Amino acid sequence: MTDASAPRPGLSAIFEPKSVAVVGASADPSRIGGRPIAYALRAGFKGRIYPVNPNREEIQGLKAYPSLDAIPDEIDFVLLAIPAKAVPAALAAAAAKGARGAVLFTAGFAEVGAEGAAMQAELVATARAHGIRLLGPNCLGMFNTEVGHTPTFTSGLESGMPLPGRVGLVTQSGAYGTHLLSMARDRRIGVKVWVSTGNEADVTAPECIEYLVKSDSVDVIGAYMEGVNDREALFRALAAARAARKPVVMMKVGSSAIGAEAAASHTASLAGSDASFDAALRRFGVLRARTTEEMLDVLYAASISPLPRGRKLAVVTVSGGAGVLMSDAAEEYGLEMPALPQDAQDRILARNPLAAARNPVDLTATVLNDFPIVTEGLQALEEAGGGYDMTAAFFTSWTASPVVGPKLRAAILAGLPGGVTTPFAMICQGGPEVNDAYEPDGMMIFEDPSRAIRALAALATLGEGFARAEAEEADPEPLPELPEGFALPAHALSEREAKALIASAGIPVPQETLAATPEQAAEAAAALGGPCVLKIVSPDIAHKTEVGGVALNVSGGPAMLAAAQAMLASVAAHAPDARIEGLLVGPMISGGVELIVGARRDPVMGPVVLIGLGGVFTEVLRDVAVRLAPVTRSEARAALNSLRGAALLHGARGAQPVDLDAAADAISRLSVIAAANPDGFDSLEINPLLARPDGVVALDALLTPLTAEETPA
Amino acid sequence: MTDASAPRPGLSAIFEPKSVAVVGASADPSRIGGRPIAYALRAGFKGRIYPVNPNREEIQGLKAYPSLDAIPDEIDFVLLAIPAKAVPAALAAAAAKGARGAVLFTAGFAEVGAEGAAMQAELVATARAHGIRLLGPNCLGMFNTEVGHTPTFTSGLESGMPLPGRVGLVTQSGAYGTHLLSMARDRRIGVKVWVSTGNEADVTAPECIEYLVKSDSVDVIGAYMEGVNDREALFRALAAARAARKPVVMMKVGSSAIGAEAAASHTASLAGSDASFDAALRRFGVLRARTTEEMLDVLYAASISPLPRGRKLAVVTVSGGAGVLMSDAAEEYGLEMPALPQDAQDRILARNPLAAARNPVDLTATVLNDFPIVTEGLQALEEAGGGYDMTAAFFTSWTASPVVGPKLRAAILAGLPGGVTTPFAMICQGGPEVNDAYEPDGMMIFEDPSRAIRALAALATLGEGFARAEAEEADPEPLPELPEGFALPAHALSEREAKALIASAGIPVPQETLAATPEQAAEAAAALGGPCVLKIVSPDIAHKTEVGGVALNVSGGPAMLAAAQAMLASVAAHAPDARIEGLLVGPMISGGVELIVGARRDPVMGPVVLIGLGGVFTEVLRDVAVRLAPVTRSEARAALNSLRGAALLHGARGAQPVDLDAAADAISRLSVIAAANPDGFDSLEINPLLARPDGVVALDALLTPLTAEETPA
Structure with missing residues (x-):
């Protein structure tokens, strides 16, 4: 027996075993216990298969054994197509034979309630005790065509093994994973490894992704996630x-679950878990697909094409309409379409006066009589200072024509003498022969122009992620440092305390005076001169405005005295039990652009920062950016610029641009506080952070501690 | 010769001729002059075909004639695959034979410049003089499989005639229209009629759409438009x-051309022609597709399915993941997914305790062992008070299985005893056999769940358009009436005049006094009491703020005297040549929500109204709604509610809701003014129209007349 707390073995016994026992093996290749054997035989499994079935001598041409014990050799992996109650004994027997991997198809565990969850916990304990990694339960298994290992009953292999290729697919839904598998075949994606993780009692989807990253036989990874x-x-x-x-x-x-979380608090609803999930994917340069089709298109593209270095798209077309359509799509998906340099335009027009040469480059149907126009057009693009990062070329049904197709292909290849070095999408028609004619040279085939542009844009996003990684690895941007001994308290703070806290972390706050009495407040106002702000200070009052705890634009001692007296009376009436620590007097600071900057502990993704413009932008338009904490200043700046209302920061409507560096610095500092205390707070919000041309200042701050049930044990 | 100004004959000679002459006919079925004949023979053209070619006795098995004159019978239609210079004589000869329709493939006319345009104009004059309707030039022709008429050289018929069906396709791009045709075949759309309109020298795409509307053989129309x-x-x-x-x-x-129109004026850039095009399509309930795939999916859906009465979607699935995915898509595409009534949920759960019954209804893979679960689940949905307008049902690859497929189909049909009365989308896999198994019963087949939901939402939009049409036909909503003799002047108006104009049309304006001198302004302010606004009045000053021509919050006579004197000095300095008509004194009105409401003459779509929230919403976020003028009050109200920032009108952030009825009334009145003067103005803008809980008031108004070159001759 293995120590349950020892590091768990890796997944190679699950993904690439040399010997497999199938407990509950069936002679019928359409049954759950029969399919995995039939598939393995078809896939040419390179190891040994031991069907286990007490009632048969032979199963699907293989010698069968009455029990695991009866198998004369060691086994690496055991497939369990048996009732739940028989599983613990089978795991023990498998372990005795040396097994380190198992898959359990059976349903009826954690997904059906508490009793099933208890059974599942027991199962995991048994597996761990025996040093076995367990895939499932309630899953459809997996396959790895590299070694012909197919412990799965997915119907996705019924029509044959996947196309050759180097894509790995991880799916948390067996049924939808099967659907994906069929769609992937139609999309010409070669799925090398497929794994459905079911209840994830032991092996999880992220672990499978990590395994595929390390695998030499997989280049591109797709994942369908539910949680x-x-x-x-x-x-x-x-x-x-x-x-x-x-x-x-x-x-x-x-x-869409966000929509249902209507009761959540203000910041909570904005930083809801889907936005945090997005933030995590952004951090690691993962492309999030919104539809199945998009996911498959991008997997297809990434498995064929190099990644681009930028977003500059050249469009070549033989239909003006398709050129316009692709230009629309380029704008929608954030690709740029700079015009060709004038000399390149001149060259194209000299050759073909009917052409449009700006970009899109419309070579027109004249090409049909003069294919070198294609070659020369592509060369003109290539030689245009190397300015384009990718090409979309619309040749409609010409590719599929027995007469025109080969001429076109030759003309295109002649136009790319160095081969495909940047993404090249052909938008055209035809069957698998057309794919076979272009894909081996690194060219992608699409029928719908909009889908081609979307996929090119996705490649650009993936390329940007890797370029960022490269830059960070070469020259990591330092994060702001917190002062020695900086700590977030575990209790609520008053505005004054919260401001002092963030000030100590380097975030600018106004110079304020804590007055104990209205008279002291009046003195402070007189000393400050000019218009002042007065606020109540209490750890028990989160929303000061609602109790009359804020007064703006109070000028001079007498006015401040009156305002302070009125405030104390109002607060006493509205919040009689609140502990009052005093009255805060500060200068009235106005103008600039109000930001809301919050750090929050997402229950799934941990500490995140939320960045938005104040007022209607956040409250009505939900125009916020969420990022995993910590963020560097550059990341914070990029997040600010990603807001729909970002123009306001750059001086829209005649205003001066705000100090983006200062804003980014404050956001980065807040994110460092959050990241240093991943389980130590609920939220820490600066609202507003006033951004002005000469810097930023936090006009209010609020720390909300964890509630009792959130506090980690 | 026909009088060129007489009403032009209809398009039946083009779409359904009984006899066709092909001038430039080729014996080679792959050539431009050969393909139309080969296609017609394959399509079983019901009329007579007369190839015209002086060098051959027979072409593709048909007797050939040396010239049009030599044809012994009348002809209805002539196809011209000949050089441009031979066309006029051929048209005359065709007319002499009775032809009323012609198609001209030849390029090199208006699309290549002024000389070509002149040739094209001559061509049209000739055709009209002979009473012939002309399709093209520079087009790929058309086909109508109802009668086997195929005067086209599109390669889209090379692989065979279209599938049977009742869809009509109109395309302004021949090449892209051909691409569409191939994609339509893959999408299982039966294209009955296809027409490419090329240069539209005579016959236009809208005319072709109108023809298809009147055709008995077309039920659904798709159009690819460039202008x-x-x-x-x-x-x-x-x-x-x-x-x-x-x-x-x-x-x-x-x-994306909008993006390029950067130099256009403020309102112009917002009401750019794409938004106006959208407005036109919305008015008539046309579904605008953003991608080719979307267009084809919706054509497919509309040609198979009834239209829904509303947006309530029931999702049935055998995969929990697919159910969640479709719920996400439903939210994205604006469909509602109300929960099943409790008794229906109880019924489903009693039958299958593993099911999820709320909506999505997850019947789980248990179905494979117990198909009546599907039947009973569908019945429970149907009997749930008739609450659902459409159904999406995910059955993955089961449909394609020889064993499971037929059982599933029987179970589904048994669950729909009254047949398909509301849209029913199957999301599943399989080839044409699966389509054939479900489509004849009115069920749509999709493989991608998101595409299915998008198509269902599109059907809902089409259904809403027809429901609005029905309501308007039954009980048309009256438009506001303009006073007797109301007229827009052809010259610019001062703010005061513009306000007087809109006030006469029933749009509320503030009570204001025109003062001739600072002293009179002071008197007016004193009489009004409270804070006042002062503005310069001049027909020559459009942007008053820029010349110091606006003063806000001026209280009392002495302050007003000073403000008025300062204003006159500032205006004299900044705009020394402006004619000053006086000073306008009115009450300072604040609070509420600022709207921008403009009427504008779109160069393509004519008068439109533009509606937006003031400030950042219009200027930074471009959050505006554009509608064709006139709009009823209901349409105006719906336009206001369509704004992203509409929550502000309903009392977001603690404010009181504004008077939407009053705002809608003002918008409707402005739109009536615009519609009554389609070519009489450039723009008429109210900015702001202040909307408050107790009504609206136009705080500023500006009429911009047409420039000289815009004025219709």
Whole structure:
């Protein structure tokens, strides 16, 4: 028996065993216990298969054994197609034979309630005690065509093994994973490894992703996710993928759940878990696909094409309409379409006066009579200072024509003498022969122009993620440092205390005076001169305005005296039990742009920062950016610029631009506080952080501690 | 010769001739002059075909004639595959034989410049003089499989005639239209009629749409548009489609041109022509597709399915993941997913305790062992008070299984004893056999769940358009009436005059006094009491703020005297040549929500209204709604509610809701002014229209007349 707390073995026994026992093996290749054997035989499994069935001598041409004990050799992996109650004994027997991996198809565990969950916990304990990694239960298994290992009953292999290729697919839904598998075949994606993780009692989807990152036979990874329980494992897997420069395309369902979380508090609802999930994927350069089709298109593209260095798109077309359509799509998906340099335009027009040469480059149907126009057009693009990062070329049904097709292909290849070095999408028609004619040279085939542009834009996003990784690895940007001994208290803070806290971390706050009495407040106002702000100070009052605890634009001692007296009376009436620590007097600071900057502990993704413009932008338009904490100043700046209302920061409507560096610095500092205390707070919000041309200042701050049930044990 | 100004004959000679002459006929079925004949023979053209070629006795098995004159019979239609210079004589000869329709493939006319345009104009004059309707030039022709008429050289028929069906396709791009045709075949759309309109020298795309609306053999119309020259023809066609309840799905490219119109004025850039195009399509209930795939999905759906009465979606699934995915998509595409009534949920759970019964209804894989669960689940949905308008049902690859497929189909049909009465989308896998198994019963087949939901939402939008049409036909909402003799002047108006004008049309304005001198202004301010606004009045000053021509919050006579004197000095300095008509004194009105409401003459779509929230919403976020003028009050109200910032009107952030009825009334009145003067103004803008809980008031108004070159001759 293995110590349950010891490091768990890796997944190679699950993904690439040399010998497999199938307990509950069936002679019928359509049954759950029969399919995995039939598939393995078809896939040419390179190891040994031991069907276990007490009632048969032979199963699907293989010698069968009455029990695991009866198998004469060691086994690496055991497939369990048996009732739940028989599983513990089978695991023990498998372990005795040396097994380190197992898959359990059976349903009826944690997904059906408390009793099933208890059974599942027991199962995991048994597996761990025996040093066995367990895939499932309630899953459809997996396959790895590299070694022909197919412990799965998915119907996705019924029509044959996947196309050759180097894509790995991880799915948390067996049924939808099967659907994906069929769609992937139609999309010409070669799925090398597929794994459905079911209840994830032991092996999780992030672990499988990490395994695929390390696998030599997989280059591109797709994942269909429904939820994540272990963020550290997810981050580890995605960081590994990024370090290995393996593109990951992920679909995460459940985004509309945000809408249902109506009762959540203000910041909570904005930083809801879907936005935090997005933030995590952004951090690691993962491409989040919104639809199945998008995921498959991007997997297809990434498995064929190099990644681009930028977003400059050249469009070549033989239909003006398709050129316009692709220009629209380029704008929608954030690609740039700079015009060709004038000399390149001149060259194209000299050759073909009917052409449009700006970009899109419309070579027109004249090409049909003069294919070198294509070659020369592509050369003109290539030689245009190397300015384009990718090409979309519309040739409609010409590719499929027996007469025109080969001429076109030759003309295109002649136009790319150095081969495909930047993404090249052909938008055209035809069957698998057309794919076979272009894909081996690195050209992608699409039928719908909009889908081609979307995929090119996705490649650009993946390329940007890797470029960021490269830059960070070469020259990591330092994070702001917190002062020695900086700590977040575990209790609520008054505004004054919260401001002092963030000030100590380097975030500018106004110079304020804490007055004990209205008279002291009046003195402070007189000393400050000019208009002042007066606020109540109490650890028990989170929303000061609601109790009459804020007075703006109070000028001079007498006015301040009156305002302070009125405030104390109002607060006493509205919040009679609140502990009053005093009255805060500060200068009235106005103008600039109000930001809301919050740090929050997401229950799934941990500490995140939330950045928005104040007022209607956050409250009505939900125009916020969420990022995993910590963020560097550059990341904070990029997040600010990603807001729909970012123009306001750059001086829209005649205003002066605000000090973006100062804003980014404050955000970065707040994010460092949050990251240093991942389980130590609920939220820490600066609202507003006033951004002005000459800097920023936090006009209010609020620390909300964890509630009792959130506090980690 | 026909009088060129007489009403032009209809398009039946083009779409359904009984006899066709092909001038430039080729014996080679792959050549431009050969393909149309080969296609017609394959399509079983019901009329007679007369190849014209002086060098051959026989062409593709048909007797050939040396010239049009030599044809012994009357002909209805002539196809011209000959050089441009031979066309006029051929048209004359065709007319002499009775032809009333012609198609001209030849390029090199208006699309290549002024000389070509002159040739094209001559061509049209010739055709009109002979009473012939002309399709093209520079087009790929058309086909109508109802009669086997195929005067086209599109390669889209090379692989065979289209599938049977009742969809009509109109395309302004021949090459892209051909691409569409191939994609339509893959999408299982039966294209009955296809027409590419090329240069539209005579016959236009809108006319073709109108023809298809009147055709008995077409039920659903798709259109690929690049531009519109004749808005009246477009409106007529779309109104006819709406009256006939024939769904129209349109793709219009060139939307990114808006981005390029950077130099346009403020309102102009917002009401750019793409937004106006959108407004036109909305008016007539046309579904605008953003991608080719979307257009084809919606054409497919509309050609199979009934339209829904509302947006309530029931999701049935055998995979929990797919259910969540479709719920996400439903939210994205604006469909509602109300929960099943409790008794229906109880019924489903009693039958299958593993199910999820709320909506999505997850029947789980248990179904594989117990197909009546599907039947009973569908019945429970159906009997749930008739609450659902449409169903999406995910059955993955089961449909394609030889064993499971037939059982599943029987179970589904048993669950729909009344047949398909509301849209029913199957999300599943399989080839044409699966389509054939479900489509004849009115069920749609999709593989991608998100695409299925998008198509269902599009059907809902089409259904809403027809429901609005029905309501308007039954009980048309009256438009506000303008006073007798109301007229827009053809010259610029001062603010005071513009306000007087809109006030006479029933739009509330503040009570203001025109003062001739600072002293009179002071008197007016004293009489009004309270804070006042002072503005310069001049027909020569459009932007008053820029010349110091606006003073806010001026209280009392002495302050007003000073402000007025300062203003006159400032205006004299900044705009020394401006004619000053006086000083306008009015009450300072604040609070509420500022709207921008403008009427504008779109160069393509005519008068439109533009509605937005003031400030950052319009200037930074471009959050505006554009509608064709006139709009009823209900339409104006719906436009206001369509704004992203609409929550502000309903009392966001603790404010009182504004008087939406009053705002809608003002918008409707402005739109009536615009519609009554389609070519009489450039723009008429109210900025701001202040909307408050107790009504609206136009705080400023500006009429911009047409420039000289815009004025219709």
